[in-house]
Amino acid sequence: MIYFDFAATTPLDSDAAEVFVQASTEFYGNASSLHDVGGQSQDLLENCREELANLLGINKKGLYFTSGGSEGNFLAIEALLSAPKKAGKHIIAGMAEHSSIHGVLNRLDGYSITYLPFNSSGLIDVEELGRAITPETVLVTVQHVNSEIGTIQPIGEIARICKEHDIHFHSDFVQSFGKIDFKKIAPLFSSFSFSGHKIYGPKGVGGVYVDSSISWRAFFPGGSHERGFRPGTVNVPAIASMTAAAQKIHDQLVQSHDQFLELRAILVKSLDPIKEFVHIFEAAADSQLPSIIGLRISGIEGQWMMLECNRYGFAISTGSACQIGMQAPAKVTQALGLSPQVAKEFIRISFGKTTQTEDVVKLGETIVEIVNNYKR
Incomplete structure (x- = not known):
């Protein structure tokens, strides 16, 4: 995993x-x-x-x-x-x-x-x-x-x-x-x-x-x-x-920040084949932590996407674990004014110090494959 x-x-x-x-x-x-x-x-x-x-x-x-x-x-x-x-x-x-x-x-x-x-x-x-x-x-x-x-x-x-x-x-x-x-x-x-x-x-x-x-x-x-x-x-x-x-x-703050910026760009690039379905919720670079990517894929429920990624060997989430335990939409979706249906499409991907470039590429390719199979 x-x-x-x-x-x-x-x-x-x-x-x-x-x-x-x-x-x-x-x-x-x-x-x-x-x-x-x-x-x-x-x-x-x-x-x-x-x-x-x-x-x-x-x-x-x-x-x-x-x-x-x-x-x-x-x-x-x-x-x-x-x-x-x-x-x-x-x-x-x-x-x-x-x-x-x-x-x-x-x-x-x-x-x-x-x-x-x-x-x-x-x-x-x-x-x-x-x-x-x-x-x-x-x-x-x-x-x-x-x-x-x-x-x-x-x-x-x-x-x-x-x-x-x-x-x-x-x-x-x-x-x-x-x-x-x-x-x-x-x-x-x-x-x-x-x-x-x-x-x-x-x-x-x-x-x-x-x-x-x-x-x-x-x-x-x-x-x-x-x-x-x-x-x-x-x-x-x-x-x-x-x-x-x-x-x-x-001691690793600057090094980690630069690494996460690079990994974020790689993941976003890997989603290009389905970019018409992907919406990333983010601020300008100086107001954004690069290690957390919150997004939705139009027409696909986040929980289903999370379970499919899990089946392929990737652990992602649908938001805060504390909120998931309450079986409620991510609080951020309410703050952003998303409709209940759109809010259900939310997923979160987050990097850590052991995250490898090749794993990010694999995740992106897997999400593209899951979406293409679903849309077909």
């Missing part, structure tokens, strides 16, 4: 796996324990916190470790709403946000929420966001990179607008972490979340940055771990492994 679903998850890097095993066997103490064994784990934990903070360009005092992106989004939003910059009950969110964002917003009582769609390039219109702001607006949450079509939102402009209006700004960095160097923009946010398993780290671990100047209240009362941010014994081995993976992928 040739894997083209790296936006969903990645295999564990071999070096990160070695770090996980070593930390599990040699630094097994509870980081909150006061004896020397616990102290060794605590030292490793804080070293990881400092290293990740340096990679991200943030104050380590605002970095908290979680079980992943979904929990991170939940806790970050709850933290910001516990300490708003002003009184109000209005929130602005992207329509195509990850299901974990929609989940936490749907459970809030007493808040009104404005959802912003995408324009034809898969981007939020900053002017429309400005018009949506009211005196009651206390939070804006916009995903940095869309997980289904890979568009990079204009978060620098959004952050500036939020600052001008005393509004907290949260961003889901799960798809951009390890793929974009956001050291310069990270301090612009009130909070952001990230995850380990998208960067060849282990599953079940991630992190949240909350501006250390914010006096948030813990959602789970009485917790002592992570300075009260979340309960539960801290998963030091997974954090160490994620940190190793983050260091490694950060």
